[in-house]
């Protein structure tokens with residue numbers, strides 16, 4: 001079958017048509033991928049920001065149909081439509097039992113088995129998935145079954161960006177109706193955070209991005225104000241009277257904007273770091289300000305979402321026209337065009353490119 005492989009850091013993906021899959025093991029499922037979004041975390045794997053074993057099949061934001069189930073799998077069956085969850089939700093570990101499946105302790109052990117084969121050699125998928133492939137194998141714990149009427153070429157973005165961004169606004173930040181929100185970065189994750197803030201009833205939503213094209217898109221998804229980073233003090237003055245925002249969400253993964261996100265929040269407000277920066281990058285805070293500002297500074301893993309309840313909620317919001325997924329898909333492409341989709345993302349031409357495997 002066809003798959004896009006990252007062989008070494010900073011190299012283009014190699015599209016091959018001779019990739020194979022291992023046998024489906026106990027507790028595992030084989031999924032025919034219908035569509036996969038191209039997320040910045042795939043680019044971050046390519047440039048080394050997110051460490052991953054190489055070579056690997058990239059892609060972690062996908063939806064598809066169950067083709068085959070291994071021994072012991074009883075919650076999904078062949079033919080079931082699913083969204084792939086790049087973090088398993090095993091429902092047995094301490095994190096899952098606490099209601100924090102986004103921190104599932106089985107992530108490491110369950111998502112590290114290489115299921116692809118190339119020239120007889122095992123080949124892993126990024127984050128244990130590898131949605132840039134026509135088919136993949138994941139543990140049953142890493143799929144969320146959806147209703148049969150859900151169009152899988154629309155909902156693949158829920159596999160990462162939408163759950164991450166909407167979840168960061170609703171679950172992690174806990175945005176309250178009538179509040180003021182600033183969102184840094186208007187890619188797929190930031191646009192989702194803006195939609196989450198809108199759904200949560202924020203009064204003002206300021207979108208911050210370097211690119212005017214992205215700011216224009218942000219308005220279509222609910223941003224009430226937009227600015228480039230240099231104009232932030234002026235907009236904060238206009239929107240909050242200079243006090244700072246109730247909430248700010250960083251959806252870029254950059255130490256400078258992480259610091260700016262903390263600074264954008266009022267005393268007692270909440271700053272949420274959604275973007276993924278490099279392991280060796282540092283952000284500086286004064287020991288005094290952390291105490292004095294009384295701010296909440298929180299990371300957000302997978303939108304602090306319990307995927308089995310949150311993904312169905314997102315689908316219901318979408319069905320009621322309250323969450324725009326179609327509008328986030330800037331381009332529908334073939335797997336062969338994935339390198340171009342990376343470039344289009346880095347140049348700010350798209351919110352999301354989506355690979356349609358059925359096309």
Ligand code: APR
Pocket residue numbers: 039040041044161164184185186187188189190208209210211214229251252253254257274275276277345346348351
């Ligand atoms: N200031 C403001 N905006 C910036 C800056 C900056 N210094 N640097 C980048 N941006 C904007 C880009 O113009 C782009 O619109 O941030 C946006 C990032 O969007 P994408 O590249 O589409 O990334 P996305 O898929 O949304 O992921 C964002 O979340 O899950 C993580 O790993 C992911 O760290 C990444 C982040």
Ligand code: ZN
Pocket residue numbers: 039040041042060061160161
């Ligand atoms: Zn992602």
